[in-house]
Amino acid sequence: MISDPHEAEFQALIDSDQRIEPRDWMPDGYRRSLIRQIAQHAHSEIIGMQPEGNWITRAPSLRRKAILMAKVQDEAGHGLYLYCAAETLGVDRAELIDLLHQGRQKYSSIFNYPTLTWADVGAIGWLVDGAAITNQIPLCRCSFGPYARAMVRVCKEESFHQRQGFESLYALSHGTPEQHEMAQDAVNRWWWPSVEMLGPPDTESTHSAQSMAWGIKRFSNDELRQRFVDMVAPQAVVLGLTPPDPELRWNEDRGHYDFGEPDFEELRRVVSGDGPCNRQRAAHHLAAHDEGAWVRAAAAAYAAKHPATSAAA
Amino acid sequence: MVAGAAAVYTLRLADDCLVLSHRLAQWSSRAPTLEDDIALTNVALDLLGQARGLYARTAELDGTGRSEDDYAFMRGEREFVNCLLVEQENGDFATTIARQLLCSTFQLAQWQALTTSTDAQVSAVAAKAVKETSYHRDHATDWTLRLGDGNDESHRRMESALAALWPFTAELFESDAVAREADALGVGPDPAALRPEWQAYVRRVLDDATLVVPESTWTPSGGRQGLHTESFGYMLAEMQHLHRSLPGVTW
């Protein structure tokens, strides 16, 4: 039973589908959950720049190069919106980045896989962004106002990333045999990690129930996973590529696709730090952050010396 | 009279933009803050757009009808005619900012002159590029002030960056038969004419940033004749390998 009048008012706001704003009273657990989730989401955008950014200097046409640069830049922007949303809860971006560097906050498991060929960039756009959008659209209605507003912005900008990925992969799968093979190979490697990135099964998900009651999460991991597979399975047919799941087939009775059991043991391994690129991704981010320290210090020193530029401009 | 001077002239402009864009794009996910990462990519994207517009015009002027990708991916090191300054490696943030200040000040003066080009396509590219490049110059100026007049370390880094890059600025203003012909045709300015404006601006910013203009007797050159620095070959190898490994396909 809720006895605290603050908490009763808080829950009433959530139950009537209103938004909680930063200066409202909120339970500590709600604040902690949100900080954890928004930070994890922000870190995912930022670490997610690396696997795709890996191909910026090798993009095979100027058009693809421009698209990829803009996309990776969008991810930086999305990370920034999300860090700002987290900051309204009373933490600083620098603290969150420290927690990332200490391994005390996570990012999406998917970015610990390597991008080995150009087709991986298309596969990430199609599958990883597809899974991300499935997860993110409901978050536009999240109970915490700043997070929901950041997600509206993110979804607006990200809606075409999946189209870009699909288009890029389509060009490969309908190109020469070598290109088709490259596309199929990428789908073989990215399919299962994408299905897994929607999280552990509902039976094992630690944060789900409370997050649902608080309106932070609107659908369970398994519901989102089904939604994702239902979206991409028919798209695979159009691409002319075969997902590496022999059990994938339309189930007339359920009105959904059936699919095989993801390897959640692998997900656990990757999340806990032993994916192919965990160490590399963390080291890259840390190195860039450390190398930038003198620049940030110089800018702060300049601002202190020249208060005029900091005052009303 | 130099045959095809206009095409060589626009190709030089285009190569400057493409190569500088590529170097800046190498910063992605490596900048000092997220805000700077986004800013550097914005500059890189503007430059890439400018290069594409100029390759399209070059293909008409040289009569080969080549695609933008033919220019970017199918020419070898000796065929690129960008200046040496744009191909210099990123180094630390100070080196990149110094390169940006020197390049964007030059490019802005050039684009401003190109807005009155007798070549309608070139002047159209220039009209857009002037706005973009004046932002690039502002961005570089703001950072030059902050690094030059920030703390001891940033001041020292800016000094060494300028010392390393300054020699390459002489080439920007080299005049030759192609440049003079382009000027005579009204296609674009002879870069030699841009020097006073460039010098005045750069000196003022360096002065405000408590930095001094380096002295240098060494004036490397050759980019406009396809004679580049060693690191440029590696840049091209990386940029071109995928495009060339499956020739003629659609990406």
Add this chain to the structure above:
Amino acid sequence: MSEETPAPLWEVFIRSKRGLSHNHVGSLHAPDAEMALRNARDVYTRRMEGVSIWVVPSAVITASSPDEKDSFFDPAADKPYRHPTFYSIPKEVQQL
């Protein structure tokens, strides 16, 4: 742990087109006002969303407390004459 003092936070307001007021779009970090403005342009107007930008140090904003919301906002609730729907207009007048 980093020992840096983080750059200050700035709130960003953008006028999306002429004739509209500036709206809060989010925030960002910058060492000073000029850089805040430059960053805001790069971060929040990549898709030409703005014609004018304000940046305000987050620290100087004074906000009403949610606890006082009754005394602060409820008095407006009994002033329907402040809203256009309070006034009945003859149907013949299409626009007013």
